[in-house]
Amino acid sequence: MNLPIKPPKLDQAVGRLTGQAIPRLEDRRFLTGRGRYVDDIVLARQLHAHFVRSPHAHARIVSLDLSLARTAKGVVDAFSAADLAELGDIAPNWVVPGSKVKGRPPLARAMIRHHGEAVAVIVAESLAEAVDAAERVEVVYEPLAVLADQEAAMAPGAPRIHPDLADNVATRFPVGKGFDEAAQGADLRVAFKLRNQRLVPFPMEPRAVNADFDDATGRLTFYCAHQLPHLLRRMLAAAIGFPEQKLRVISPDVGGGFGPKMHFYPEDVVLAVLTQRLKRPVKWTETRGENISATTHGRDHVTHIEVAARSDGKILALRINSLANVGAYLSSMGSGVPTVNVALFVLGLYAIGHVEVLITNVYTNTTPVDAYRGAGRPEAAYIIERTIGRVALELGLDAADVRRTNFVAADQLPYRHPTGIGLDSGQYEATLAKALEQADYEAFRAEQVVARQEGRLLGAGLATYTHSCGVGMAELMGPIGFDRGGFESALVRVHPDGRVTVLSGAHSHGQGHATTFAQIAADELGVPFEHIEVLQGDTDLVPMGVGTFNSRSVSVGGSAVKIAAARVATKMRKLAAHMMQADLEGVVLEAGLFRTTGGNATLTIQELGRAAWTGQGVPRDLGIGLEETEFYHPHAMSAPNGAHIALVEVDIETGEIALRRYVAIEDCGVVINPLLARGQIQGGLAQGIGQALYEDAAIDAEGMPVADPPIPRSDMMPWMEIDFVCTPSPNNPLGAKGIGEAGALGAPPAIVNAALDALWPLGVRELDMPLTPQRVLAAIAAATAGRERA
Amino acid sequence: MHHRKISLTIDGRRVVSEVEPRMLLVQALREVFGVTGPHIGCETGRCGACTVLVDGQAMKSCMMLAVQVCDVEITTAAGLAQDGVLHPLQQAFHERHALQCGFCTPGMLCAAVDLLAETPRPTETEIRAGLRGNLCRCTGYQHIVEAVAQAAPAMALQGI
Numbered sequence: 001m002n003l004p005i006k007p008p009k010l011d012q013a014v015g016r017l018t019g020q021a022i023p024r025l026e027d028r029r030f031l032t033g034r035g036r037y038v039d040d041i042v043l044a045r046q047l048h049a050h051f052v053r054s055p056h057a058h059a060r061i062v063s064l065d066l067s068l069a070r071t072a073k074g075v076v077d078a079f080s081a082a083d084l085a086e087l088g089d090i091a092p093n094w095v096v097p098g099s100k101v102k103g104r105p106p107l108a109r110a111m112i113r114h115h116g117e118a119v120a121v122i123v124a125e126s127l128a129e130a131v132d133a134a135e136r137v138e139v140v141y142e143p144l145a146v147l148a149d150q151e152a153a154m155a156p157g158a159p160r161i162h163p164d165l166a167d168n169v170a171t172r173f174p175v176g177k178g179f180d181e182a183a184q185g186a187d188l189r190v191a192f193k194l195r196n197q198r199l200v201p202f203p204m205e206p207r208a209v210n211a212d213f214d215d216a217t218g219r220l221t222f223y224c225a226h227q228l229p230h231l232l233r234r235m236l237a238a239a240i241g242f243p244e245q246k247l248r249v250i251s252p253d254v255g256g257g258f259g260p261k262m263h264f265y266p267e268d269v270v271l272a273v274l275t276q277r278l279k280r281p282v283k284w285t286e287t288r289g290e291n292i293s294a295t296t297h298g299r300d301h302v303t304h305i306e307v308a309a310r311s312d313g314k315i316l317a318l319r320i321n322s323l324a325n326v327g328a329y330l331s332s333m334g335s336g337v338p339t340v341n342v343a344l345f346v347l348g349l350y351a352i353g354h355v356e357v358l359i360t361n362v363y364t365n366t367t368p369v370d371a372y373r374g375a376g377r378p379e380a381a382y383i384i385e386r387t388i389g390r391v392a393l394e395l396g397l398d399a400a401d402v403r404r405t406n407f408v409a410a411d412q413l414p415y416r417h418p419t420g421i422g423l424d425s426g427q428y429e430a431t432l433a434k435a436l437e438q439a440d441y442e443a444f445r446a447e448q449v450v451a452r453q454e455g456r457l458l459g460a461g462l463a464t465y466t467h468s469c470g471v472g473m474a475e476l477m478g479p480i481g482f483d484r485g486g487f488e489s490a491l492v493r494v495h496p497d498g499r500v501t502v503l504s505g506a507h508s509h510g511q512g513h514a515t516t517f518a519q520i521a522a523d524e525l526g527v528p529f530e531h532i533e534v535l536q537g538d539t540d541l542v543p544m545g546v547g548t549f550n551s552r553s554v555s556v557g558g559s560a561v562k563i564a565a566a567r568v569a570t571k572m573r574k575l576a577a578h579m580m581q582a583d584l585e586g587v588v589l590e591a592g593l594f595r596t597t598g599g600n601a602t603l604t605i606q607e608l609g610r611a612a613w614t615g616q617g618v619p620r621d622l623g624i625g626l627e628e629t630e631f632y633h634p635h636a637m638s639a640p641n642g643a644h645i646a647l648v649e650v651d652i653e654t655g656e657i658a659l660r661r662y663v664a665i666e667d668c669g670v671v672i673n674p675l676l677a678r679g680q681i682q683g684g685l686a687q688g689i690g691q692a693l694y695e696d697a698a699i700d701a702e703g704m705p706v707a708d709p710p711i712p713r714s715d716m717m718p719w720m721e722i723d724f725v726c727t728p729s730p731n732n733p734l735g736a737k738g739i740g741e742a743g744a745l746g747a748p749p750a751i752v753n754a755a756l757d758a759l760w761p762l763g764v765r766e767l768d769m770p771l772t773p774q775r776v777l778a779a780i781a782a783a784t785a786g787r788e789r790a
Numbered sequence: 791m792h793h794r795k796i797s798l799t800i801d802g803r804r805v806v807s808e809v810e811p812r813m814l815l816v817q818a819l820r821e822v823f824g825v826t827g828p829h830i831g832c833e834t835g836r837c838g839a840c841t842v843l844v845d846g847q848a849m850k851s852c853m854m855l856a857v858q859v860c861d862v863e864i865t866t867a868a869g870l871a872q873d874g875v876l877h878p879l880q881q882a883f884h885e886r887h888a889l890q891c892g893f894c895t896p897g898m899l900c901a902a903v904d905l906l907a908e909t910p911r912p913t914e915t916e917i918r919a920g921l922r923g924n925l926c927r928c929t930g931y932q933h934i935v936e937a938v939a940q941a942a943p944a945m946a947l948q949g950i
Contacts, residue, residue, distance in 0.1 A: 023884050023885050023887060024884070024887065027883070027884045027889060027892075028876075028884075029892075030889055030892025030895045030896075031867065031871075031876065031880040031883055031884060031889070031892075031895060031899070032827075032867060032868055032870070032871055032876075032880070033825070033826070033827020033828075033866050033867035033868035033896045034826075034827070034868065035826075035827075035892045035893070035895075035896075036826075037826075037829070037893065039820075039829075039830070040820075040826040042821075128810070128812075128813075202927055203891070203893075203927055204829070204831045204837065204839055204891065204893040204894050204925065204926070204927050204928075205829065205831065205891065205893045206831070253891075253892065254891065255829070255831075255891045255892070255893030256890075256891040256893060256927050256928055257891075258927070285830075287833050288831065288832040288833055288834070288837070289833065509891055510890030510891030510892070510928045511890070512890070675887045676887060678887070678933075679887045679890055679928075679929060679933060682929060682930035682931075682932045682933065683890060683927075683928045683929055683930050684930075685930055686927075686929070686930030686931070687927075689930075708834070708836060711925055711927065712930075712931075713922045713923075713925065714917070714918040714919075714921040714922050714924070714926075714931040714934070714935070715915075715918040715919050715922045717918075717930055717931050717932070719914075719932065720930065720932055743930075
């Protein structure tokens, strides 16, 4: 995993609009009910699809009869796997070497392996008619024993989810060695187990597809709520054997993604085939019930941790053994997220010399697990931050001191962990100090002592997390089996009237690229910010791109915009210098007007634009137009980091946890728009706090996920105190690091550490998320019983 | 199934149609009348993305049948702006960055209009309680709370 860090030589000056808290350019359509999501699109001759899904998590299909459904009113046709025999399994996009790949079947063939797996699809003139006809589908299932839990699936003699495999192991991923040697002589050795529970990602807009094949042109237009339009086009074209240039993916407004909307799903393939068969557009919008059992889940690790430390808190070695539940099939990134994205990141911000990790991906009878906000790195942050917290409690040290003792030192940066992951820049001690000050940490510690004497349980929890953002480098992605590019595209075009179009291969599903990318372009071009329109989400329009995930859009997509815009700006100045007969150095553009320093000549951007796009009066060597395309391919990623503090009070009678304060100080490098960055942090925190306190996919013994995931509501969230520290990343021309996933990494360990800090004197040693009152009371009761026995 | 005639006013526009008795109000708004601001984010009434104002009161339009709303006045997010000028809540949502993906926003705005009609100067706790029927997965609600608090005095001034 070693690649030299080679900073590109580009101007890192912060421009006029970069750093400004500007409200979004794209808001108006959403505020006035005019957003355009896939389900809002109705095409002429529209057909509607409805999937018939298994109520069992593990079953054999004994018989399936669609004949009655086919004759129902309004039904055009109905299909089972036998009718779509040309389709293979959905190929994952990331296959960690050595993985035993079982992709999702487009429709179940003979076996059902998770609740909600589709067995048939009905196409009708209206959705209501398709749903009605589903009642007439006759399926006989032979239910089989359900293995929903990864520990059960790994037990000797456990039934196999895929009988042609030797066991239920999908991937084994070992990293590092030397724990036992390095642990010798440690003052403290502790082993503990924790669970990072499975979550339902729950974007407010479920998945939606409208597939429209035109047999006159041979073109397929595929409307899909997606984070990676170009990658979806490639995967879909390959899956159905369709010429890629005739396949147009349009991802209009997307109602939240959080990971699951970057994957490639059975329904995508099925609809692409049905529209070709039926020669009419076919639409499918997921119901929330389908979203809970058919769209990918997140997290789900059972982790054993061993740590060896000196009495001053210095960690000598770490050993981690984690079982990751990947569900019934490997989804797009299903083998890589639980392995590479966890194992390589478990050292956080700490200089720990020895780490040994083994992660085992396990097939079970559950919905496939894949990337969800943070995608493996929250699991890694949870492991290391809980470990630091545990070491502090065991040794009776302050959790802040243990962090300081273990931080990678300022003079070690840039630093590379034994796992190969790099830390580019940061001020870890200063960031922590700022958080402690904001939280009135010392005062809280004093209050905690007094409260304990009164029988009240206060706790402070810290998390000084990090991860890598801005993927990435093709040289690294290839060897780990991640089959996509790490670049991002941007096209910047100044029109004859001086207005600007920016096309970007990233794709906003709420992040606000239309605003941040316009800020970046405006600083380079010197044109008014409002004159810039950013367009995304249409593969016929936008140069080949990658898409939005891994908090990469600003650092990679924004850098592409900056570089392309800078090239256009250079050309504009050259042309202006020629037209004004001035020296290049003496040309400045401000608010759409070129001037010469020291001279009186002026030139409007419209005059320049017209010249550029007619070529009249323009030297041949300057070429036609004001348009540049950049495919920005990073040389290195960045490591955003932050210090989070949760202050809690635990009610010993009810088990309820009151989150009194939550402080997050973030170092995400140069911030393009602090208003939007705060929104990203708060949204991530809501999901992190949700995981810590409320959320759980809670799959039961029959393999059924929770019917109503406890997504945080407005009155379940605390006030979040957020501030920034800025250490520019040396690894991209913007100096940006990434912010979208931050909150989801910091909040779970900060809150659980706080609860354990409160409960430690009672003898509570471990507590798993979500910290429900029942679970807290049970932990207190178990600890009390343990003390009484002793 | 026999269709039933319904007539109602949507965002100031009088409309008449015939719908199946089982059709939900949100389906009628979206599919029959082409008003796509109210969104469908669940099928159990838990998410609030379909919230509209029915005679000024916030209602989840997925929890009502279209045939229940004959001769009422429905206001959606599309009907809040007057003569191209954003409603104070819309303006405050914009200025405070109280929306990201925008999917919950039309429903959230309608819930907030009702909240401020009932409680013109709400506390933070009252705002949070008043909006608890509307899920947002993007913002963590903080900017929404700020926006509603900001809009309250402006609305009181305008007598909205």
